Amino acid sequence: xxxxxxxxxxxxxxxxxxxxxxxxxxxxxxxxxxxxxxxxxxxxxxxxxxxxxxxxxxxxxxxxxxxxxxxxxxxxxxxxxxxxxxxxxxxxxxxxxxxxxxxxxxxxxxxxxxxxxxxxxxxxxxxxxxxxxxxxxxxxxxxxxxxxxxxxxxxxxxxxxxxxxxxxxxxxxxxxxxxxxxxxxxxxxxxxxxxxxxxxxxxxxxxxxxxxxxxxxxxxxxxxxxxxxxxxxxxxxxxxxxxxxxxxxxxxxxxxxxxxxxxxxxxxxxxxxxxxxxxxxxxxxxxxxxxxxxxxxxxxxxxxxxxxxxx
Amino acid sequence: xxxxxxxxxxxxxxxxxxxxxxxxxxxxxxxxxxxxxxxxxxxxxxxxxxxxxxxxxxxxxxxxxxxxxxxxxxxxxxxxxxxxxxxxxxxxxxxxxxxxxxxxxxxxxxxxxxxxxxxxxxxxxxxxxxxxxxxxxxxxxxxxxxxxxxxxxxxxxxxxxxxxxxxxxxxxxxxxxxxxxxxxxxxxxxxxxxxxxxxxxxxxxxxxxxxxxxxxxxxxxxxxxxxxxxxxxxxxxxxxxxxxxxxxxxxxxxxxxxxxxxxxxxxxxxxxxxxxxxxxxxxxxxxxxxxxxxxxxxxxxxxxxxxxxxxxxxxxxxxxxxxxxxxxxxxxxxxxxxxxxxxxxxxxxxxxxxxxxxxxxxxxxxxxxxxxxxxxxxxxxxxxxxxxxxxxxxxxxxxxxxxxxxxxxxxxxxxxxxxxxxxxxxxxxxxxxxxxxxxxxxxxxxxxxxxxxxxxxxxxxxxxxxxxxxxxxxxxxxxxxxxxxxxxxxxxxxxxxxxxxxxxxxxxxxxxxx
Numbered sequence: 001x002x003x004x005x006x007x008x009x010x011x012x013x014x015x016x017x018x019x020x021x022x023x024x025x026x027x028x029x030x031x032x033x034x035x036x037x038x039x040x041x042x043x044x045x046x047x048x049x050x051x052x053x054x055x056x057x058x059x060x061x062x063x064x065x066x067x068x069x070x071x072x073x074x075x076x077x078x079x080x081x082x083x084x085x086x087x088x089x090x091x092x093x094x095x096x097x098x099x100x101x102x103x104x105x106x107x108x109x110x111x112x113x114x115x116x117x118x119x120x121x122x123x124x125x126x127x128x129x130x131x132x133x134x135x136x137x138x139x140x141x142x143x144x145x146x147x148x149x150x151x152x153x154x155x156x157x158x159x160x161x162x163x164x165x166x167x168x169x170x171x172x173x174x175x176x177x178x179x180x181x182x183x184x185x186x187x188x189x190x191x192x193x194x195x196x197x198x199x200x201x202x203x204x205x206x207x208x209x210x211x212x213x214x215x216x217x218x219x220x221x222x223x224x225x226x227x228x229x230x231x232x233x234x235x236x237x238x239x240x241x242x243x244x245x246x247x248x249x250x251x252x253x254x255x256x257x258x259x260x261x262x263x264x265x266x267x268x269x270x271x272x273x274x275x276x277x278x279x280x281x282x283x284x285x286x287x288x289x290x291x292x293x294x295x296x297x298x299x300x301x302x303x304x305x306x307x308x309x310x311x
Numbered sequence: 312x313x314x315x316x317x318x319x320x321x322x323x324x325x326x327x328x329x330x331x332x333x334x335x336x337x338x339x340x341x342x343x344x345x346x347x348x349x350x351x352x353x354x355x356x357x358x359x360x361x362x363x364x365x366x367x368x369x370x371x372x373x374x375x376x377x378x379x380x381x382x383x384x385x386x387x388x389x390x391x392x393x394x395x396x397x398x399x400x401x402x403x404x405x406x407x408x409x410x411x412x413x414x415x416x417x418x419x420x421x422x423x424x425x426x427x428x429x430x431x432x433x434x435x436x437x438x439x440x441x442x443x444x445x446x447x448x449x450x451x452x453x454x455x456x457x458x459x460x461x462x463x464x465x466x467x468x469x470x471x472x473x474x475x476x477x478x479x480x481x482x483x484x485x486x487x488x489x490x491x492x493x494x495x496x497x498x499x500x501x502x503x504x505x506x507x508x509x510x511x512x513x514x515x516x517x518x519x520x521x522x523x524x525x526x527x528x529x530x531x532x533x534x535x536x537x538x539x540x541x542x543x544x545x546x547x548x549x550x551x552x553x554x555x556x557x558x559x560x561x562x563x564x565x566x567x568x569x570x571x572x573x574x575x576x577x578x579x580x581x582x583x584x585x586x587x588x589x590x591x592x593x594x595x596x597x598x599x600x601x602x603x604x605x606x607x608x609x610x611x612x613x614x615x616x617x618x619x620x621x622x623x624x625x626x627x628x629x630x631x632x633x634x635x636x637x638x639x640x641x642x643x644x645x646x647x648x649x650x651x652x653x654x655x656x657x658x659x660x661x662x663x664x665x666x667x668x669x670x671x672x673x674x675x676x677x678x679x680x681x682x683x684x685x686x687x688x689x690x691x692x693x694x695x696x697x698x699x700x701x702x703x704x705x706x707x708x709x710x711x712x713x714x715x716x717x718x719x720x721x722x723x724x725x726x727x728x729x730x731x732x733x734x735x736x737x738x739x740x741x742x743x744x745x746x747x748x749x750x751x752x753x754x755x756x757x758x759x760x761x762x763x764x765x766x767x768x769x770x771x772x773x774x775x776x777x778x779x780x781x782x783x784x785x786x787x788x789x790x791x792x793x794x795x796x797x798x799x800x801x802x803x804x805x806x807x808x809x810x811x812x813x814x815x816x817x818x819x820x821x822x823x824x825x
Contacts, residue, residue: 301409
């Protein structure tokens with residue numbers, strides 16, 4: 001196996017798959033939210049709420065599985081607040097989302113007091129028996145915990161639901177033209193509420209993965225911008241589920257590479273690598289929108305607009 | 312046949328619906344028989360839309376009852392209405408541009424079959440009724456007429472007993488209207504009742520068996536349209552005698568370069584799913600009105616943007632009195648004598664949440680000199696706004712009211728008045744009387760003609776052919792981003808105009824076989 005500066009490609013790929021789980025989960029959740037026409041900029045806040053809620057649940061029950069459920073619940077509860085403000089009170093979505101992030105950061109820090117320095121129960125890799133002994137592939141494909149596989153399965157499920165089911169069609173319709181969807185008798189507010197809850201739960205689960213598996217312990221501000229990367233990935237993926245996977249692994253790969261390069265004393269400043277996900281997103285946006293206008297971007301047409309049934 | 316000869320399919324009795332400050336429907340009663348094409352006539356705000364929304368389950372009546380096929384009928388939501396056999400084609404299409412035809416159809420159905428089967432049924436129905444459609448195409452790429460076919464096919468697939476059509480012909484070419492009418496007559500002969508909302512009286516005379524006329528939320532008359540003239544019906548709608556606009560005496564203006572000269576104007580559309588402009592040329596002199604017709608979405612918005620300066624082009628493409636303005640923005644053009652009133656009142660022609668005074672400033676600042684050294688002269692601005700309100704009979708509690716609070720017709724009068732009061736040399740208007748009632752529309756048309764008599768060059772883009780024929784001196788058609796050669800209005804027939812508009816987009820063939 002070719003190695004560069006002590007970086008083993010198989011190990012690199014395996015670890016980027018783990019590193020990208022939180023942003024993958026948050027991004028696919030946010031994709032569903034945005035497909036319904038809602039722009040929730042509070043991903044970072046929901047993730048960190050999931051991180052602390054998941055951590056507390058796992059530590060107090062001793063079950064990592066319950067921890068992930070607790071994380072999902074934490075993110076969903078915070079997103080419910082967003083849903084109430086934007087769907088019922090028709091507050092501005094951008095402002096509410098930003099407030100949600102700040103609120104989540106603060107509240108998680110408060111809830112996390114007394115949980116610093118504790119080790120959470122271990123989430124173990126699944127046992128694939130001899131499969132994991134296959135050279136290279138075994139390390140890449142069969143050495144992970146269940147959440148890694150779940151994240152890919154969720155992306156596949158979201159893709160299939162959006163493309164092939166009536167539920168997905170209604171969700172896309174609400175995001176494309178909420179007035180028309182309302183005129184046809186679809187409950188725009190309800191569809192959006194459910195989408196927001198789904199997005200909140202997945203962001204929370206992604207956050208829990210950080211505090212239970214990636215780090216694994218609780219520290220303030222543990223998400224460190226992962227929510228913003230997730231938001232960027234949705235745009236980078238031009239609202240297509242499989243591209244979220246590509247984007248997630250790309251950005252996850254960059255963060256892993258950055259750690260490895262740091263370890264082997266590369267002369268590229270780390271900051272360039274941390275910037276690169278955002279730079280790439282901007283580049284992708286520029287390239288895509290230079291073509292055939294907004295339609296080519298594939299953005300849901302009602303994205304970020306409040307819906308008020310006036311008629 | 313008249314309404315009484317048929318078994319009543321839908322009966323509406325004493326329906327009332329009030330909104331805060333306005334009674335939309337007061338004690339409305341009428342009935343529609345099976346196989347009857349029944350017109351609902353009335354001006355904007357007469358309560359037609361509210362009435363059909365109640366029948367379609369979008370709005371709940373405050374009091375009154377409805378009966379459908381002999382049973383009490385009170386749909387709580389459109390789903391329930393569709394389940395009872397009521398289908399509706401909307402005025403503003405309820406379509407999703409980014410989805411394909413089959414997906415759009417599926418969204419309007421209660422229990423759609425699997426997509427592949429649905430595509431087959433769409434093909435089947437669209438062939439049966441002479442409305443060719445490709446289920447796999449994106450709706451955003453379709454013409455207005457084709458989009459309407461999507462809506463109609465969506466309704467037909469549910470085998471409706473009552474089909475509601477809200478102003479279906481406003482976006483169609485005359486030939487497409489003829490084809491639509493054939494389809495509707497075929498449906499009626501199969502026993503489907505059709506409730507047809509329109510304010511195009513000649514169409515109603517040729518299509519409908521009976522008409523119910525609404526004014527200010529009340530039924531004021533019922534009639535058999537064939538037995539009445541269009542003028543009689545219009546006067547029943549308005550409740551007053553109407554007079555056509557008068558032209559001022561034609562004056563001879565000193566020979567100069569044309570007030571507006573457009574030469575080989577080409578520009579890519581900045582609008583998603585928009586139409587690019589392709590080498591458009593025309594010129595308008597002082598005192599002339601050029602009417603530009605065309606089905607919506609054929610480049611009207613883009614042409615308006617290019618003329619007003621929101622979309623910039625090569626300098627020579629737009630000239631005024633020999634000065635090249637193509638590369639200049641809206642402010643420079645306003646200084647040069649241009650005024651523009653785009654189609655979309657809320658959000659483009661006026662800022663919805665700003666007061667009328669502020670909105671008056673937004674376009675009047677330059678020509679009326681309402682700012683000094685970067686500071687706003689509020690007294691002069693308020694004065695300007697109030698003069699517009701007075702001169703154009705804008706019904707509003709005051710000039711400090713937000714634009715959003717005005718009814719569509721009143722805001723339109725304000726927007727048009729604001730532009731026409733700036734002593735312009737070149738007037739650009741897109742859809743001057745869209746959604747405006749007949750008397751206000753007449754006032755707006757008169758004001759346009761008065762400005763032309765004062766020496767302004769006017770370009771009116773409209774989808775209302777009657778309006779263009781009434782006020783324009785010359786007439787051209789936008790089709791696929793190209794402009795036909797302008798022709799004098801005198802001597803033009805509706806058929807010729809229809810051909811200029813591109814016929815019916817390949818529909819004659821389909822109907823020939825049907």
